[in-house]
Amino acid sequence: MGASSQNAFAGTTPLDRGAETSYKGINHMSATTSTVAPTRASARAEGVSKFYGTGDATIAALKDVYVTLEAGQFTAIMGPSGSGKSTLLHMLAGLDRPSSGEVYLGDIQISSLNDKALTLLRRDQIGFIFQSFNLLPTMSAAENIVLPIRIAGRKPDQAWVTSIVDKLGLADRLTHRPTELSGGQQQRVAAARALASRPQIVFADEPTGALDSASGTELLGFLRKAVKELGQTVVMVTHDPTAASYADRVLFLADGHVVDEMNEPTADAVLDFMKHLGA
Numbered sequence: 674m675g676a677s678s679q680n681a682f683a684g685t686t687p688l689d690r691g692a693e694t695s696y697k698g699i700n701h702m703s704a705t706t707s708t709v710a711p712t713r714a715s716a717r718a719e720g721v722s723k724f725y726g727t728g729d730a731t732i733a734a735l736k737d738v739y740v741t742l743e744a745g746q747f748t749a750i751m752g753p754s755g756s757g758k759s760t761l762l763h764m765l766a767g768l769d770r771p772s773s774g775e776v777y778l779g780d781i782q783i784s785s786l787n788d789k790a791l792t793l794l795r796r797d798q799i800g801f802i803f804q805s806f807n808l809l810p811t812m813s814a815a816e817n818i819v820l821p822i823r824i825a826g827r828k829p830d831q832a833w834v835t836s837i838v839d840k841l842g843l844a845d846r847l848t849h850r851p852t853e854l855s856g857g858q859q860q861r862v863a864a865a866r867a868l869a870s871r872p873q874i875v876f877a878d879e880p881t882g883a884l885d886s887a888s889g890t891e892l893l894g895f896l897r898k899a900v901k902e903l904g905q906t907v908v909m910v911t912h913d914p915t916a917a918s919y920a921d922r923v924l925f926l927a928d929g930h931v932v933d934e935m936n937e938p939t940a941d942a943v944l945d946f947m948k949h950l951g952a
C-alpha cells in the first residue's frame with residue numbers, strides 16, 4: 674500500500690486548507706443543492722504500470738493497465754490477493770502516482786497535476802472509503818462525517834447528510850467517537866463521510882469487509898441506489914461475489930493485469946470465474 678494512502682483523510686490533509694490552486698474541466702458541485710445529480714466523469718487508466726522497490730526486489734503491482742470506468746456505473750474490481758486491486762484504486766483516486774502511464778478523471782489528466790492541485794481535486798471530486806476507516810479518534814461520528822466539507826470551507830447539505838446517516842443506520846450513534854463504535858459502525862461512518870460531499874466518483878476498498886451481512890447488504894444497497902437514482906459513479910474492490918453482484922460490471926485482475934470483465938454479474942457467475950482465477 675502506498676504511503677500516501679495512509680493519510681488520515683485523503684484529500685483533507687492540512688495541506689488542503691491553504692490550497693488555492695484550481696483545476697479546470699470539472700464543474701464544481703454545489704454542496705447545498707440536494708437535487709443536483711453529480712457531474713458525470715469517467716475514470717480512466719491508460720497504460721498504467723506501478724513498480725514498488727528497486728533492483729532485484731522490484732515488484733510490478735500493475736502492468737500496462739488500460740481501463741475505463743464509466744460514469745454513472747457501479748464497477749466492482751476483483752482478483753486474487755496481491756493482484757493489484759488496491760494499487761489500481763489508489764492510482765485512479767489520485768492517492769498515489771503511477772510509475773508510467775496516465776490516469777484521467779473526465780478530461781483531467783490527474784497523474785500530471787501537481788500535489789496541490791491533486792489534493793484539491795481529491796477533496797472536491799473524489800470520495801474514498803478505506804478498508805481501515807481512517808476516522809479521527811477525537812471527533813464524534815457526526816463531526817467525522819462532515820469534516821472534509823468543513824475543511825473545504827463549505828456548509829454541509831444537512832438534508833442530504835441526514836438521509837445518508839438514516840439509510841446507513843447511524844442516527845443514534847452520531848455523538849459517539851470511533852472507539853465507542855463497532856467495526857461495522859465505523860465502516861458506515863467512513864462510507865457516510867465519503868458520500869457526504871456528493872463527490873463525482875466514490876472509490877471503496879472492500880467496504881463490506883468489516884460488516885456483518887445485514888449491514889453489508891444495507892451499505893451495498895445504498896451504494897447501488899446512489900448509482901441508480903443519483904447517477905453517482907462507484908468503484909469498489911471486493912472479494913465477495915455477492916457484493917460484486919450489486920455492480921453493473923466486474924473487472925477481474927490477476928498478477929497486475931486486467932484479465933477479464935463481466936457485465937450484469939450474478940454471484941454464481943462471479944464465483945465460477947473466481948475459481949478459475951484461483952482467488
Ligand SMILES: Nc1ncnc2c1ncn2[C@@H]1O[C@H](COP(=O)(O)OP(=O)(O)OP(=O)(O)O)[C@@H](O)[C@H]1O
Nearest residue numbers: 674675725732734753754755756757758759760761
Ligand atoms: N507500498 C508497497 N511497497 C511494496 N510492495 C507493495 C506496496 N503496495 C503493494 N505492494 C505489492 O504490490 C502487489 C499488489 O498489491 P495490492 O495491495 O494492490 O494487492 P490487492 O489485489 O489489493 O491484494 P489484497 O486482496 O490482499 O488487498 C502485491 O504484491 C503487494 O505486495
Ligand SMILES: [Mg+2]
Nearest residue numbers: 758759760878
Ligand atoms: Mg487490497
